[in-house]
Amino acid sequence: MADILFLSDSEFEAYRKLIYTESGIHFTQTNRSILEGRLKECLRQSGMQTVKDYLDKISGNKDEMKMFLDAITTNLTRFFRNQPHFDAMEYFVLPEIIALKKPAGDFSVRIWSAGCSTGEEPYTIAMLLSEKLPINFKFEIVASDLSLKCLITAKEGFYDKTRVVGIPDSYLKKYFDQNESGYRVKDVLKARIRFDYHNLKNASPWKNFDIVFCRNVLIYFDEAAQTAVVNHFWDSMTAKSFLYIGHSESLFGMNTKFEFVKTKWTTLYKKWL
Numbered sequence: 001m002a003d004i005l006f007l008s009d010s011e012f013e014a015y016r017k018l019i020y021t022e023s024g025i026h027f028t029q030t031n032r033s034i035l036e037g038r039l040k041e042c043l044r045q046s047g048m049q050t051v052k053d054y055l056d057k058i059s060g061n062k063d064e065m066k067m068f069l070d071a072i073t074t075n076l077t078r079f080f081r082n083q084p085h086f087d088a089m090e091y092f093v094l095p096e097i098i099a100l101k102k103p104a105g106d107f108s109v110r111i112w113s114a115g116c117s118t119g120e121e122p123y124t125i126a127m128l129l130s131e132k133l134p135i136n137f138k139f140e141i142v143a144s145d146l147s148l149k150c151l152i153t154a155k156e157g158f159y160d161k162t163r164v165v166g167i168p169d170s171y172l173k174k175y176f177d178q179n180e181s182g183y184r185v186k187d188v189l190k191a192r193i194r195f196d197y198h199n200l201k202n203a204s205p206w207k208n209f210d211i212v213f214c215r216n217v218l219i220y221f222d223e224a225a226q227t228a229v230v231n232h233f234w235d236s237m238t239a240k241s242f243l244y245i246g247h248s249e250s251l252f253g254m255n256t257k258f259e260f261v262k263t264k265w266t267t268l269y270k271k272w273l
């Protein structure tokens with residue numbers, strides 16, 4: 001069994017190319033072992049004997065391809081991940097957006113959590129906006145991912161007690177129902193979020209976002225794919241809007257029109273036409 005799971009260089013190249021074309025996710029020699037480990041699990045689950053058979057199977061079938069891409073993604077996330085991002089949202093981004101919209105009589109804010117994984121990021125945003133937006137403002141959040149498994153968890157909104165650390169007690173009490181095995185997001189919060197499948201490799205079907213969060217996703221792409229994704233965001237955002245990327249990610253040197261913004265809390269980007 002061990003022999004057939006170890007990719008030859010040409011097999012690795014074939015998988016690497018296919019994954020890149022389908023998703024923008026970029027495997028290199030450095031993270032080759034991660035791909036091999038995940039592929040091993042895919043083979044086991046599908047009952048396929050060789051990596052070549054499995055490659056043929058996923059190449060010719062869209063649903064199999066979706067399941068494969070799901071299996072190779074890294075979905076690590078948590079509530080209130082990188083608190084300075086949310087401080088900047090409360091004290092810088094929201095006041096800017098409110099000041100722009102109020103005089104125009106526009107009292108709605110649209111946010112996209114792109115690469116939302118199991119939902120912790122969009123639920124964090126929803127809690128914060130519920131608390132911090134003026135009462136006469138409405139908001140809606142679109143949360144998308146390539147991983148169907150993650151989207152199921154996100155929609156269900158049920159989290160083990162080890163996963164709710166980081167949520168302030170007052171928010172936990174207000175927005176979750178507790179039972180013996182964990183915490184369930186209340187319907188009132190769920191109703192603010194639309195979870196949907198979207199592969200960031202493709203142009204976005206959605207428009208008019210005031211804030212886009214795409215944190216800890218670009219890190220898996222090479223620069224060409226990152227540029228394409230970020231330029232898709234540009235097309236989906238309002239004339240004056242904000243983009244968050246992960247704190248270890250950067251648009252530096254990339255061919256985009258986003259402007260760098262340095263706040264007291266964190267750095268982010270803006271589209272300012």
Ligand SMILES: C[S@@+](CC[C@H](N)C(=O)[O-])C[C@H]1O[C@@H](n2cnc3c(N)ncnc32)[C@H](O)[C@@H]1O
Binds near residue numbers: 118
């Ligand atoms: C590490 S998680 C980040 C989750 C969250 N944004 C955060 O910062 O906590 C990265 C997510 O990006 C998703 N992802 C990777 N490539 C993608 C693609 N091409 N299209 C959509 N989602 C993708 C993965 O499925 C995964 O759930």
